[in-house]
Amino acid sequence: MKVTIKEVAKEAGVSIATVSRVLNRKGGIKGETVDKVQMAIEKLHYHPDLIARTMIVKETKTVGLVVPKLSNEYWALLSELIQEELWDSGYSLVLCSTDRQIDKERAFMKMFVERQVDGIIYGGLPMNHFRSHEDYTHIERVKERNIPIISFDPNVPGIPCVVGDHLQGAFDAVEHLIRLGHQRIAYIGGPAVGVERELGYRKAFMMNGYPIDEKLMVIGPSESMDFGFAGMTELIASGEPFTAVFCGNDMIALGVMKAAYNAGLQLPEDLAIVGYDDINLAGLFKPMLTTVRQPMRDMSKSVVRELSQIMEDPSLIHVAKKYVFPMELVIRESCGMKKTEHHP
Amino acid sequence: MKVTIKEVAKEAGVSIATVSRVLNRKGGIKGETVDKVQMAIEKLHYHPDLIARTMIVKETKTVGLVVPKLSNEYWALLSELIQEELWDSGYSLVLCSTDRQIDKERAFMKMFVERQVDGIIYGGLPMNHFRSHEDYTHIERVKERNIPIISFDPNVPGIPCVVGDHLQGAFDAVEHLIRLGHQRIAYIGGPAVGVERELGYRKAFMMNGYPIDEKLMVIGPSESMDFGFAGMTELIASGEPFTAVFCGNDMIALGVMKAAYNAGLQLPEDLAIVGYDDINLAGLFKPMLTTVRQPMRDMSKSVVRELSQIMEDPSLIHVAKKYVFPMELVIRESCGMKKTEHHP
DNA sequence: ATGAAAGCGCTAACAC
DNA sequence: GTGTTAGCGCTTTCAT
Numbered sequence: 001m002k003v004t005i006k007e008v009a010k011e012a013g014v015s016i017a018t019v020s021r022v023l024n025r026k027g028g029i030k031g032e033t034v035d036k037v038q039m040a041i042e043k044l045h046y047h048p049d050l051i052a053r054t055m056i057v058k059e060t061k062t063v064g065l066v067v068p069k070l071s072n073e074y075w076a077l078l079s080e081l082i083q084e085e086l087w088d089s090g091y092s093l094v095l096c097s098t099d100r101q102i103d104k105e106r107a108f109m110k111m112f113v114e115r116q117v118d119g120i121i122y123g124g125l126p127m128n129h130f131r132s133h134e135d136y137t138h139i140e141r142v143k144e145r146n147i148p149i150i151s152f153d154p155n156v157p158g159i160p161c162v163v164g165d166h167l168q169g170a171f172d173a174v175e176h177l178i179r180l181g182h183q184r185i186a187y188i189g190g191p192a193v194g195v196e197r198e199l200g201y202r203k204a205f206m207m208n209g210y211p212i213d214e215k216l217m218v219i220g221p222s223e224s225m226d227f228g229f230a231g232m233t234e235l236i237a238s239g240e241p242f243t244a245v246f247c248g249n250d251m252i253a254l255g256v257m258k259a260a261y262n263a264g265l266q267l268p269e270d271l272a273i274v275g276y277d278d279i280n281l282a283g284l285f286k287p288m289l290t291t292v293r294q295p296m297r298d299m300s301k302s303v304v305r306e307l308s309q310i311m312e313d314p315s316l317i318h319v320a321k322k323y324v325f326p327m328e329l330v331i332r333e334s335c336g337m338k339k340t341e342h343h344p
Numbered sequence: 345m346k347v348t349i350k351e352v353a354k355e356a357g358v359s360i361a362t363v364s365r366v367l368n369r370k371g372g373i374k375g376e377t378v379d380k381v382q383m384a385i386e387k388l389h390y391h392p393d394l395i396a397r398t399m400i401v402k403e404t405k406t407v408g409l410v411v412p413k414l415s416n417e418y419w420a421l422l423s424e425l426i427q428e429e430l431w432d433s434g435y436s437l438v439l440c441s442t443d444r445q446i447d448k449e450r451a452f453m454k455m456f457v458e459r460q461v462d463g464i465i466y467g468g469l470p471m472n473h474f475r476s477h478e479d480y481t482h483i484e485r486v487k488e489r490n491i492p493i494i495s496f497d498p499n500v501p502g503i504p505c506v507v508g509d510h511l512q513g514a515f516d517a518v519e520h521l522i523r524l525g526h527q528r529i530a531y532i533g534g535p536a537v538g539v540e541r542e543l544g545y546r547k548a549f550m551m552n553g554y555p556i557d558e559k560l561m562v563i564g565p566s567e568s569m570d571f572g573f574a575g576m577t578e579l580i581a582s583g584e585p586f587t588a589v590f591c592g593n594d595m596i597a598l599g600v601m602k603a604a605y606n607a608g609l610q611l612p613e614d615l616a617i618v619g620y621d622d623i624n625l626a627g628l629f630k631p632m633l634t635t636v637r638q639p640m641r642d643m644s645k646s647v648v649r650e651l652s653q654i655m656e657d658p659s660l661i662h663v664a665k666k667y668v669f670p671m672e673l674v675i676r677e678s679c680g681m682k683k684t685e686h687h688p
Numbered sequence: 689a690t691g692a693a694a695g696c697g698c699t700a701a702c703a704c
Numbered sequence: 705g706t707g708t709t710a711g712c713g714c715t716t717t718c719a720t
Contacts, residue, residue: 002697004696004697004698005697005698006697013708014706014707015698015706015708016698016699016707016708017699017700017706017707017708017709018705018707020698020699020700021699021705021706023698023699024699028706029705029706030705030706033705033706041545045485047454047457047458048458048697048698049458049460049696049697049698050458050459050460051395051399051404051460051696051697051698052399052696052697052699052712053697053698053699053700054395054698055395055396055399055696055697055698055699055711055712055713055714056697056698056699056700056711056712056713057698057699057700057712060395062438069424070420070421070423070424070427071417071420071421071424071624072420073415073417073420076414076415076416076417076420077414079414079439080414080415080441083414083439083440083441084441086445087440087448092440092459093438093439093440094406094430094436094438094439095423095438095439096427096436096437096439097424097427097429098430099428103705104431110391111436112393113391113394114393114394115394115395115436116393116394116538117394134647145351162416164360185718212622224629225624250708254625254628255628258628258629261630276426280415280569281598281625284569284598284599284602285629286603286605346713348712348713348714349713349714350713358691359690359691359692359716360691360713360714361690361691361692361693361716362689362690362691364714364715364716365689365690367714368715369717372689372690373689373690374689374690377689377690384689392713392714393712393714395694395713395714396711396712396713396714396715397713397714397715398696398714399696399697399698399712399713399714399715400695400696400714400715400716401694401696401711401714401715402696554705558711603714
């Protein structure tokens with residue numbers, strides 16, 4: 001049989017209220033009594049029932065996290081960091097991976113409210129995945145219920161967000177390529193990594209007065225290595241000339257590298273590549289990947305800090321602050337050497 | 345204010361018992377009444393409170409998973425697969441990453457019992473991480489409380505386990521190397537990946553009557569790329585000759601490859617490498633990694649199936665069945681060509 | 689076919 | 705300082 005607070009009380013010869021008090025360190029109790037209770041707890045191997053507690057204090061000390069995919073270093077690392085931060089703040093993590101299925105995302109949200117999670121970190125699909133605003137109601141619904149929610153990376157209007165400045169990051173990456181003398185730069189990415197990177201790409205061209213060749217843009221629904229491989233293979237087959245490619249993320253870049261090797265290209269001599277995210281793998285292979293680093297640690301610390309704040313004062317959920325983090329271009333080998341160089 | 349079963353009852357003009365009945369599809373209710381209740385539920389946007397329900401039915405529909413690290417494709421993939429399987433069976437996943445800290449592992453277990461998870465999947469540290477049997481009591485404690493628990497991969501005595509046959513896997517890998525003509529084969533691995541792989545390595549040598557040069561064995565506490573890199577670098581520096589290396593896992597193998605390249609070695613000409621796990625990345629780079637594949641999908645399906653069974657009938661926890669899965673050697677490029685070949 | 693009422697294990701007034 | 709008691713939102717006998 002499960003041992004409850006009652007047994008402890010009897011064993012210690014006090015009332016259940018007293019036991020509850022020492023459990024919650026309320027103070028105002030004789031040291032002697034505290035000892036008696038603690039002895040009883042030890043003796044009976046008593047663990048308080050968090051579920052019963054929740055019924056009264058109305059907090060589960062649980063937060064839900066939604067990510068699109070776990071078998072991707074970026075999201076795996078994020079989940080790990082968040083779990084750690086959360087644990088340090090006394091929360092457990094209920095993890096849900098949607099595999100990019102919108103209806104799963106909805107089901108998870110429903111589960112979160114039924115389970116009474118104290119807060120939600122939403123690392124789900126970017127809004128451009130949803131056909132209409134109406135598709136986004138599962139988020140609204142949560143907000144209406146005053147469940148603290150914060151978005152990580154997808155920029156969700158109306159709720160607080162911690163996002164990276166991907167327009168800037170992509171801009172810097174492409175600008176770097178342009179400085180290196182490239183003009184025919186391909187882009188392989190798409191909605192799965194968000195539209196900002198494509199916009200940053202376009203901005204760099206616009207700012208430099210270069211035309212964009214839409215034939216060099218491979219936009220697809222995925223963010224995987226396989227997508228990068230397929231996209232690159234197709235691009236090469238098209239015969240369209242290009243000397244560099246900017247990838248929506250590092251996994252795509254890895255796929256692109258493989259396709260380039262397959263086609264007999266020398267890297268970085270024949271082709272410059274830049275990725276995005278700076279996952280661990282990025283620095284591993286030759287040529288080591290030039291990429292855009294996201295300050296993951298800072299960002300995850302930030303989401304849980306902000307979420308905690310909202311959990312403390314739920315009214316804060318109505319001020320949809322945005323925290324945008326700067327991205328950092330990490331120059332390694334995959335773009336080769338500058339073709340021209342001057343010191344001003 | 346939160347809408348409870350009471351409001352629904354009033355709205356529908358029935359008692360809360362009736363509402364509860366339609367909620368749980370108990371049957372024996374007039375269709376008309378069911379409709380009334382359902383209308384009320386819709387109208388009020390009622391969601392049942394799973395927490396309150398739990399107090400009575402004593403199940404949280406929650407299972408806890410502990411893994412050593414999430415930022416490692418192997419565990420990330422496993423977590424993803426398990427989450428998926430669990431969800432399909434109606435369970436939510438509470439995920440905990442220990443970062444290989446034993447005290448964290450203990451704290452998680454404690455949390456699991458307080459939170460009344462219905463079951464636990466333990467993908468924690470192999471027993472050789474624990475100094476003594478006494479250190480393993482957190483597992484025992486859980487079992488004593490009759491909380492269904494099953495181990496994934498670490499072979500934990502006394503509880504059901506789903507494990508890979510790593511002794512066989514490692515044996516096959518090293519045997520392959522030997523068949524290819526190698527005799528000076530290094531091993532880079534250690535307790536983090538379990539001892540079975542080392543034993544498989546030794547077995548292959550023993551069965552072939554070759555001596556083992558302990559100087560070729562790099563045993564360390566980690567399973568990361570960095571460890572592989574450092575271990576390999578050190579091994580090369582030692583001046584000890586060798587023509588092949590068997591790695592405890594693919595991440596280590598990747599690190600080893602990098603170190604080999606750094607040292608100016610040609611792969612696979614100068615050095616044969618075989619990894620373990622067959623993570624996605626394994627097939628990506630040149631030379632594509634020969635490795636040992638774990639049937640992850642089958643294995644994760646199996647853990648949750650077995651766990652479900654124990655959750656249905658908790659007495660099953662006392663029969664510590666083991667499910668051992670065969671490993672499969674995947675031959676790619678990193679070992680080069682056979683030096684001799686005959687067809688019998 | 690439905691309602692009334694007794695808890696589940698705990699916390700939080702409110703007494704003494 | 706400590707005990708008594710009223711719930712939290714739900715499921716489940718036991719009546720009717």
